[in-house]
Amino acid sequence: MNSLYRPRNDRVIAGVCAGLARRFGMTSWTVRLLFLLSCLLPGPQFVVYLVLWVMMPNEDRTMARAH
Numbered sequence: 001m002n003s004l005y006r007p008r009n010d011r012v013i014a015g016v017c018a019g020l021a022r023r024f025g026m027t028s029w030t031v032r033l034l035f036l037l038s039c040l041l042p043g044p045q046f047v048v049y050l051v052l053w054v055m056m057p058n059e060d061r062t063m064a065r066a067h
Helices: 016-024 028-038 045-055 059-066
Strands: none
Touching: 016 028, 016 045, 028 045
16 A cells, blocks of 8 residues: 555545545545545545644655655
8 A cells, every 4th residue: 555645636625535535545536536435425525624624745855865
Protein backbone atom coordinates (compact mmCIF):
# COMPACT_ATOMS: atom_id res chain seq x y z
CA MET A 1 0.00 0.00 0.00
CA ASN A 2 1.07 3.55 -0.69
CA SER A 3 1.31 6.22 1.95
CA LEU A 4 -1.51 8.70 2.37
CA TYR A 5 -0.97 12.01 0.57
CA ARG A 6 -2.82 14.39 -1.75
CA PRO A 7 -1.54 13.91 -5.32
CA ARG A 8 -0.66 16.94 -7.36
CA ASN A 9 -2.20 15.97 -10.70
CA ASP A 10 -5.48 14.15 -9.94
CA ARG A 11 -7.23 16.85 -7.93
CA VAL A 12 -10.75 18.10 -8.43
CA ILE A 13 -11.06 20.20 -5.27
CA ALA A 14 -8.25 19.39 -2.86
CA GLY A 15 -7.10 15.90 -3.83
CA VAL A 16 -8.48 14.18 -0.73
CA CYS A 17 -10.54 11.61 -2.65
CA ALA A 18 -7.68 10.96 -5.08
CA GLY A 19 -5.30 10.44 -2.16
CA LEU A 20 -7.66 8.02 -0.46
CA ALA A 21 -8.17 6.18 -3.74
CA ARG A 22 -4.43 5.74 -4.29
CA ARG A 23 -3.96 4.58 -0.70
CA PHE A 24 -6.62 1.88 -0.95
CA GLY A 25 -6.11 0.85 -4.59
CA MET A 26 -9.33 2.28 -6.02
CA THR A 27 -10.04 4.73 -8.80
CA SER A 28 -10.42 8.34 -7.76
CA TRP A 29 -13.85 8.63 -9.41
CA THR A 30 -15.12 5.68 -7.38
CA VAL A 31 -14.09 7.37 -4.14
CA ARG A 32 -15.61 10.67 -5.30
CA LEU A 33 -18.88 8.93 -6.11
CA LEU A 34 -18.90 7.17 -2.73
CA PHE A 35 -18.28 10.50 -1.00
CA LEU A 36 -21.13 12.17 -2.87
CA LEU A 37 -23.47 9.29 -2.06
CA SER A 38 -22.43 9.44 1.59
CA CYS A 39 -23.46 13.10 1.66
CA LEU A 40 -27.05 11.92 1.30
CA LEU A 41 -26.76 10.30 4.74
CA PRO A 42 -26.68 12.30 7.95
CA GLY A 43 -23.23 12.77 9.38
CA PRO A 44 -20.10 14.90 9.41
CA GLN A 45 -18.83 14.07 5.91
CA PHE A 46 -17.89 17.64 5.03
CA VAL A 47 -16.10 18.13 8.34
CA VAL A 48 -14.11 14.92 7.77
CA TYR A 49 -13.22 16.10 4.26
CA LEU A 50 -12.01 19.46 5.58
CA VAL A 51 -9.95 17.79 8.32
CA LEU A 52 -8.36 15.43 5.79
CA TRP A 53 -7.63 18.40 3.51
CA VAL A 54 -5.70 20.07 6.32
CA MET A 55 -4.03 16.93 7.70
CA MET A 56 -3.00 15.11 4.51
CA PRO A 57 0.37 16.27 3.15
CA ASN A 58 0.85 17.30 -0.46
CA GLU A 59 2.60 14.90 -2.80
CA ASP A 60 5.54 17.31 -3.12
CA ARG A 61 6.32 17.23 0.61
CA THR A 62 5.90 13.47 0.84
CA MET A 63 8.19 12.78 -2.12
CA ALA A 64 10.81 15.26 -0.87
CA ARG A 65 11.04 13.38 2.45
CA ALA A 66 11.40 10.06 0.64
CA HIS A 67 14.57 11.15 -1.20
